[in-house]
Amino acid sequence: MAAAAAHTAAAASSSSQHLSPSPTRRSRHHSRSQHLFSSPVPHGLRQCSHRVTHLHSPSTSRHLLPMSCSPSFPQDPVFFDQQQWKRAEEGANGGCAFDGRDDKPREECGVVGILGDPQASRLCSLALHALQHRGQEGAGIVSCDGDTLKSVTGLGLVSEVFGKDPSRLDALPGDAAVGHVRYSTSGAASSPLNVQPFLAGYRFGQVAVAHNGNLVNYAALRARLEDQGSIFNTSSDTEVVLHLIAISKSRPFVARVVEACEQLEGAYSLIFLTSDKLYAVRDPYGFRPLVMGRRRSNGAVVFASETCALDLIDAQYEREVERGEVIIVDRDGSVSSLCLIPRRDRRACVFEHIYFALPNSLVFGRPVHRERYNFGATLAAESPVPGGADVVIPVPDSGFFAALGYAERSGVPFQQGLIRSHYVGRTFIQPSQKIRDLGVRLKLAPVRGILEGKRVVVVDDSIVRGTTSSKIIRLIRVAGAKEVHMRIASPPIVGSCYYGVDTPSTQELISNRMDVEGVRREIVADSLAFLSLDSLKASLGEEAPTYCDACFSGKYPVPPRENEITRVEL
Ligand SMILES: O=P(O)(O)OC[C@H]1O[C@H](OP(=O)(O)OP(=O)(O)O)[C@H](O)[C@@H]1O
Ligand SMILES: NC(=O)CC[C@H](N)C(=O)O
Ligand code: SF4
Ligand SMILES: [Mg+2]
Missing domain, CATH: 3.60.20.10 (Aminohydrolase, N-terminal nucleophile (Ntn) domain)
Structure with missing residues (x-):
């Protein structure tokens, strides 16, 4: 429970934790099968001691290996022969x-x-x-x-x-x-x-x-x-x-x-x-x-x-x-x-499971809805609401399955306390803060009959800038909720992503600027808890080390680089 405490802030608590934003530069790891790829390759097609056919372009000294060199790949490759290489040459077009x-x-x-x-x-x-x-x-x-x-x-x-x-x-x-x-x-x-x-x-x-x-x-x-x-x-x-x-x-x-x-x-x-x-x-x-x-x-x-x-x-x-x-x-x-x-070594983006992918997709071989449910259930075990709650509600859309997991594990009834407009897109993806601010209010409307007089647990998948959480909590209070407890089914985001997710600069990340108690005060929640990084990893099981979690841990598999040149924007 130590991890839970580190990621939880309650109104009465003064627990504070500051997570370092600075990316740790790491040397690259070579996979176990690395030696297969770097072994000397004779010219042309050959069967090697690993029973792997190596492919060698006749017109270059490049070594190209059929993917079947990894025993785990399910498909038999079609090996190129010299004729196929030839045909593959592109004609001027x-x-x-x-x-x-x-x-x-x-x-x-x-x-x-x-x-x-x-x-x-x-x-x-x-x-x-x-x-x-x-x-x-x-x-x-x-x-x-x-x-x-x-x-x-x-x-x-x-x-x-x-x-x-x-x-x-x-x-x-x-x-x-x-x-x-x-x-x-x-x-x-x-x-x-x-x-x-x-x-x-x-x-x-x-x-x-x-x-x-x-x-x-x-x-x-x-x-x-x-x-x-x-x-x-x-x-x-x-x-x-x-x-x-x-x-x-x-x-x-x-x-x-x-x-x-x-x-x-x-x-x-x-x-x-x-x-x-x-x-x-x-x-x-x-x-x-x-x-x-x-x-x-x-x-x-x-x-x-x-x-x-x-x-x-x-x-x-x-x-x-x-x-x-x-x-x-x-x-x-x-x-x-x-x-x-x-x-x-594989470093699949864990944020795909948390937020990006659709719940009906299979991503990195796992059903996304199941991962989100598990994150929510683990969060419930790790960070229950002190004194109990009356209702668990998701922040639609991507908080849905985590909220379901939280509700079922905690035994608190699940309700749809926020209704999402179908005509507004994802707020995180909106390019400007003004549009994001407006987006939250346009997108989500509270259901007074579900919230009035209740101790409400609100479950979302992540807090990035804090825009959504603070707006939602205000909406829920205006709808008459007695208490609002925020539960986030991922750890605090403390670093930017350099691998294809437009997380904002570290200064814009609310969890980079303040500890959990600071965020709680900022969003005006009665309590706030994030899924701890240890629990996120536990939830991923044996494959946890094969995921990138750099925006939570600061451990970047490929060192980020600052832009080294200035150029004219087109
Ligand atoms: O802290 P913030 O900067 O507000 O960002 C976090 C919010 O953004 C995402 O939702 P989004 O509205 O983008 O998409 P969704 O409808 O798929 O949940 C995410 O699910 C959080 O709700
Ligand atoms: N989100 C992406 O994968 C973006 C692809 C590419 N880096 C671009 O900016 O267009
Ligand atoms: S830093 Fe890693 S885990 Fe975070 S969004 Fe980027 S790729 Fe995904
Ligand atoms: Mg959301």
Whole structure:
């Protein structure tokens, strides 16, 4: 219970705890299977002592290994032979500039890729709709009919970009498509130039990319590329990937992708589309989710950030894209799997389970609703309300399952004491504080009949800036509640995220500025408790060490870097 006390503040209590915001720089850990990837690889295809076929690009000295080198990967790889390498070489296809629009700095998006369905762009727009919670600033799709890649992107929601004017989807023919919903981490939210997928032309053809994540060495990479003469069209970190691919001397395209990715630091779940293939790549730590499935009707391959996107377009979930894996899907439907070098210990973002992902999704192999329920139940055991409570209410939406877990474990009845408007989006994701302030009041309305005269436990998934909690507590008091006890199903957020979640600067994080008692006073709760970090880890079980919890612990798997260059905002 010591941990519980450290994370709890009651009106009568003066307990205080200040959590250090400073990121701890850590050396990188190599995974147990690291030696497999760095073992010497003879030229061409060979069977090694691990019974792994190593792949060696004949035109470069790069070592590419089939992903099956890890015994845990469920799919048999399709090994490339020399002929396939040859065919994979891209023919010159005419160049094209970026699909212009523009940018400011931040992070978390949704990506989708489809190959093998004549309705690819329509399915893509539906899948993006299912991923809308991951980003609301912009949406886009690039499709390909086997020859030319075409792009439609725009600021706003998927329905705003694609729903109003059917001709926009008509302009995206073909059986392959890649899509993106944006929540900016690097590059202005308001700039249409920064809306993905980015479409570019390089020496051997066209390539489109959709990225979820954030590159911590983006500024340094961009400075180097600019020194070498690259001209950037956007202020997004993602654009460096295209430049690295374009300047690579490796062949075929997948070797360029691998060479580019080896220079990236940070988080990236990427989907690439070229005229003849679809590629999915996940960074060596696996910070951001990425899953693969197939449409039940015709076997079309689908990649998406979350399984909720697969469900909507009737695609059967097959597996995660593994960390450090590159999956290549050919137009004939064949699927190959390679791995990036080096591969690291997994550091999946625990905040996906806490807040970002939808509860009906499977993320990192776990049902999100179950994780949230468990966090809430653990919180109830750790931090009951002293003197008891009459009702447990969730802060909709993402506090719902944690509140259910809290109510069931504590034995206090669960009620829907706050009603959510369906017409207001996520407040955390809103770009300005003014909009967030208004957003909370527009979005949530108290139910007087449930709250009046009651000792109310309010359960939310997280406190970031404190905007939501303070507004909600005021609303609940105005509705007549006798006491309001706030319970948060995650630890205090004390550090910014550098891996694709646009958590604000550390100064804006309320738990960075003050201890738990200070936050309680600020939000004017009768008591406040956070789930302790130890309990969060206990709830994750054996896999706890494979999660990133840097925004709670300050332990950053990849050292964050400050921007080292100044540049003109586009
Ligand atoms: O402390 P704050 O800065 O207010 O941020 C924390 C709040 O933001 C998120 O909700 P959001 O409204 O974004 O989305 P949701 O509807 O999915 O819960 C989160 O669930 C908290 O409620
Ligand atoms: N949230 C994200 O994953 C953002 C992707 C990319 N870093 C951007 O800012 O557009
Ligand atoms: S710092 Fe936090 S939000 Fe960012 S990847 Fe790690 S756990 Fe997720
Ligand atoms: Mg919320």
